[in-house]
Amino acid sequence: MATVLKWVKFPTTAIDRQQGREKFATAPQPFEGAIGAIDCTFVHILAPSEHEEAFVNHHGRHSLNVQAIVDPDLTILNINPRHPGARNDAYIWSTSPIRRAMEFHYNRGERRTWPIGDAGYPLEPWLLTPLANFPEDTRQHQYTQQLCKARSVVERFFGVFKSVWRCLSYQRVLMYEPAFAAKIVNACAVLHNMRVQLRLNNEDDEQLAPIAHPVENDVDPMDQDEEYNRRGPRALAQRIQQQIMRERFPNFRDAEE
Template sequence: MALYFLGWELELLEERVRTVERRLERRMLRDTKNAYELPRNEFMDIFRLSPELSMDLTNTLRPFLQRERNSGIPVEIQVLVAVYFYAKGSYQRATGDHFDLNVSQPSVSRCLHAITDAINNNLLRQWVRFPMTNLERNNAREEFCNAPQPFEGAIGAIDCTYINILAPKDHEEAFVNHHGNHSLNVQAVVSPKLKILNINARYPGARNDSYIWSTSPIRRAMEFHYNKGERHTWLIGDSGYPLEPWLMTPLPHYREGTRQLKYTMKHCKARNVVERFFGVFKSVWRCLSYQRVLMYAPDMAGKIVNACAVLHNMRIHYRIPIDVENIENGNNDEYAIRNFQQNEDEIAESPRDLELLQCKFKNKYSKIGSMDTLMVMLKHNKQKITKQINLYLSLKMCNKLKIVVCFV
């Protein structure tokens, strides 16, 4: 019996020794590897940030991330661990095993929580700001007036998107969206330059867009300015939102040649910027992709969305280019589905135009299915196109397919 316990204690001791050896090995690898010595393009491909932006972010967060002991993980590595997770959406163990990071899975978890909390608590309000002052709102209106697809009086385009999450323990049914997935329904307001003006990641997937808008502080802010006499400033949203004096939506079912139809087409062209934003946002920060699931509770998942929003605006401020070509070449199927750039898409201006475009696409891509079905679905309900689009994706035709937009 004594020999049994002695053997058991020896096994425990050996396991502790192996654990210490692994820690020492990881620390030695971290000391010999320096991610900032990577070529600039490789660094940006891995972390989605430039080395300068990454270092500035580290220095900004450093006061809030003091190490508990001298042998702890350096702040630079903590930031890179979190940013790598945001950019790749990998499991924590795979993130820690990256050759430039070399940290354990528990350390990845601690780094991710620490960095995410630090960004939410200290940077979110600074980097994601809705225009509230007269100067800010005038600048926002001017930006929309000078946009490639202008819309006079608009200061932002609004829409919602689903971010898949782990099924929560409490009120699980509230997070099931109409696709049957557990998710958050995230509302965003963006500028023509894809800058995030507001992000709201607090609502479960079962809540619809109009409900989130009705309880949003942004709606109260728009109503406040309207009641103060600001009559020519509004947001633009799709038909999922109510038409209000401060929120412009499409006007469906009007005939060709009417002012209402012309307004609707101009509105849809200008509002497409928010569709493009979601594609870019989820492509850069792959942890938010529809192909991924954030394996966290809703509160933590919402904080991760907020952190990615801050980093997105920081990328714009540092003028890091958006690699749209890389996105369109197949690295993001969702962006291929929702690729609504005006210089590439064809807009159906009337039922006759729609019919001609249907014939054109049906003849050109007759081998991959009925374009008529896709067109009608796009015209009536953008949420119903998922299964049809998946067919095109499975046939690898998405990089050649032009989607005709007619959400009226």
């Protein structure tokens, strides 16, 4: 476990989180305020002898559902292979120490800092997700397009991860019980980050986009705290989404107008 923590570390300090935001602000597919892209993937295993049904995913195969958070360099910030395949992405996030950490920092006054996920995750003030089925000339569509492009790094990561460590690929099955299979996933995560840090990967270097200048938050944090207490996290998260869309896409119409 100590080796995993050495090589796979989520930003725990304000300086680390600022550096994480800067990576996404200057990435080829930027999204200001993002600190990591989050998603889950299945890693197939043998049918376990205990609680076998809990490991059957929606494709009907026995698996772990592995959650990963990565940055634009494909560095793994967090890996969680402990959950069986029947658990959905939202449940895994709801029990994640990273969610608790993001909520903690939000409640301590840290704003404009989010993991970004797909529609399988809940919209929260500390986790942004896309909006579905809006016309192309709307702010909602532009916001979703920008978020999904930035979030695509986690899908690219899974492709690289499973192509390098073939034991994790869709065509393979880890021939071990779940706890040992999870250790294999963790070991592959450590080796992956070693490859990234030591530049042992074969990926072509990508051009970084120009640094985007962040827009100052015009909503008083005290107002956000009051709304959070009164209406709950989803309502506040929707307000944050609307503010982002107004600031970043002023030349597009709002779908509700």
